Amino acid sequence: MKVGITCYPTYGGSGAVATELGLELAHRGHEVHFVSYAQPFRLTSFRPGVFFHEVEMMPYPLFEYPPYSLALAVALHRVTLDHALDLLHVHYAVPHATSAWVAREMLRADGGDVKIITTLHGTDITLVGQDPSFEPITRFSIERSDGLTAVSEHLKQRTLDAFGCDGRRIQVVPNFIDPSRYDRENTPCHRGDLVRAGERLVMHISNFRKVKRVDDVVRVFARIQARVPSRLVLIGDGPERATAVQVAEQEGVTDRTMFLGKLESVAELLSCADLFLLPSEEESFGLVALEAQASGVPVVGSAGSGLDEVLEGGVTGWLHPVGDVEAMAASGIRVLDDADLWIRTSNAARERAAGRFAADRIVPLYEAFYEEVMAGGGGRTRGTDAGAPGANGTLEPGAEPGRGEAG
Ligand code: GMT
Numbered sequence: 001m002k003v004g005i006t007c008y009p010t011y012g013g014s015g016a017v018a019t020e021l022g023l024e025l026a027h028r029g030h031e032v033h034f035v036s037y038a039q040p041f042r043l044t045s046f047r048p049g050v051f052f053h054e055v056e057m058m059p060y061p062l063f064e065y066p067p068y069s070l071a072l073a074v075a076l077h078r079v080t081l082d083h084a085l086d087l088l089h090v091h092y093a094v095p096h097a098t099s100a101w102v103a104r105e106m107l108r109a110d111g112g113d114v115k116i117i118t119t120l121h122g123t124d125i126t127l128v129g130q131d132p133s134f135e136p137i138t139r140f141s142i143e144r145s146d147g148l149t150a151v152s153e154h155l156k157q158r159t160l161d162a163f164g165c166d167g168r169r170i171q172v173v174p175n176f177i178d179p180s181r182y183d184r185e186n187t188p189c190h191r192g193d194l195v196r197a198g199e200r201l202v203m204h205i206s207n208f209r210k211v212k213r214v215d216d217v218v219r220v221f222a223r224i225q226a227r228v229p230s231r232l233v234l235i236g237d238g239p240e241r242a243t244a245v246q247v248a249e250q251e252g253v254t255d256r257t258m259f260l261g262k263l264e265s266v267a268e269l270l271s272c273a274d275l276f277l278l279p280s281e282e283e284s285f286g287l288v289a290l291e292a293q294a295s296g297v298p299v300v301g302s303a304g305s306g307l308d309e310v311l312e313g314g315v316t317g318w319l320h321p322v323g324d325v326e327a328m329a330a331s332g333i334r335v336l337d338d339a340d341l342w343i344r345t346s347n348a349a350r351e352r353a354a355g356r357f358a359a360d361r362i363v364p365l366y367e368a369f370y371e372e373v374m375a376g377g378g379g380r381t382r383g384t385d386a387g388a389p390g391a392n393g394t395l396e397p398g399a400e401p402g403r404g405e406a407g
Contacts, residue, residue: 001370002031004079004114006072006100007091009038011236011262012207013287014121017151017175018091019043024178024363026050033083035075037068041264053079069095069102076103080114086374087115087146093124094134097141115373117147120170122284122306123211125150125159139163147369147378149173152306155284168379171369174309175287176362179354181267182294184346189272194258200230200336203273203297205266205288206280208238213302215240215247216279216325220300222251223329224275228336232257233273235266270295274342275332281322283307293317294353296346300331310357316349 003025007018019042022032026049034040034052043052055075057066076088076099088103090096097118104114120142123129129138142148142163149171150156156170195201202221206212214234221232232253234244241259248257263269266288270276276292278301283289285306289299293310299317301307311317318331335342372378 001025001087001374002033002083002085003370004033004035004076004083004085004088005091006035006076006088006096007040009036009040010207011041013175013285014092014119014124015040016042016287017121018089018119020176020178020359021089021363021366022050023047024359025367028363028367031083033079033085035072035079037072041262044264051083069099072096072099073102073106076100077106080107081112085114087117087370089117089119089370091119092121093118093138093142094128095137095141097145098137101141101144115146116144117149117369117373117378118142118145119173120148120150120155120159120284122151122155122282125155125162126282126284127211130162139165143168147171147373149366149369151175151285152309154306154309158284171365171378173365173369174357174362175285175290176357176359177290177294177353178359179294179350182270182291182296182350182353184271184296184350187268187271187295189268191272194233194272195231198229200228200274201272202230202232202275202277202332203235203270203292204232204277205235205270205291206238206278207236208240208244210240211281212238212240213279213281213322214244216323216328217277218244218247218251218253218257219325220277220279220328220332221257222248222253223325224332224336225253225256227333230256230274230336233260233269234258235260235263235269237262266291267295270297273297275300275336276317277301277328277332278307279322279325279328280305280307286310289317290353290357293349294357296350298335298342298345298349300328300335312348312352316345316352 005022007015019040026032032050037055055071057071088100090100100116204217208214248254276297276299278289282305289310302322303319313319320327
């Protein structure tokens, strides 16, 4: 199949998932064309069957807000025509689903066509997409997609609650990892550069938006390090960094806190972490928590959103109510203090990540969904939608493609 993929190229989960998916698809023989305003941050080297098309924007003094959505629509239209794409798979609804719809309207005006699949990732539904300035067009655009996927049951439900989606079926396809990239034993680790002998390494990775509650990361760490000699390593950057620095000062842990900035290759750092903190307000999935688990790192985070589907509470990590820094710290101290518990949790985390969320199991679910959409399905909810296992729009990881809803 020839697939166009549009995503945000910047540091973040949706761009990471879109890029890894494109690379996996190319590996399986598909031709993949990325279309975005910059090279996605995980698309770093040549891969056969993978192409990147930069969206060109004409600078013009009249534009205080250059119309990127239109330029993207033009690029999607052009790339679809030039490379005879079968489908456009856009990640993050705002504004990508709208640009894809415009591109398809332009194609149809000339007798052409292309299928559109939109993958909902998180704040495109839970935050940005619901803002009154975007809500009607988010609803319109996702309803015009030929297929919709969401990265968790939690996000699917949030989408139905917020947008109703007029009976459209939303296929849940969880995020995935390549287990061989997160091999704790064999990955070179920089532990000696990050902590001293006898200290434990606590880690957080994100784009430091408010939703990530990076201030809580620092508060939880401060309580942990009062009991267990440890250091906090923060990877990423964003608007809440200044707050995190301030809270570290207030809590008296500045000298035990290190900000490493936006690093692309997180596997080698995760492989030397002892604990991962993700106390977000909400996570539709929490890809980074999956990456941490794949690296054998116990995770402590917030309950009540998509993280519940990624972690097995009490087995691969611990989830507590949003903002409950005391409970999160208590779980962190417990697992760092108890070597047997740490080993059990670390092994369980690795097994869960490699067992349920391996690329080999999840990517075929996308391929099956592509086939279904190309065959004209993927849109309306079917009569079988309620009740039967796997008939609620979810393909269980490991389900045989073609046998579940998508078949
Ligand atoms: O929706 C966002 O907040 C942006 C997005 C990103 O690019 O960072 O993150 C979301 O998509 C990821 C990949 O599917 C998920 O793992 C994250 O949980 C999700 N973020 C939120 O829901 C806050």
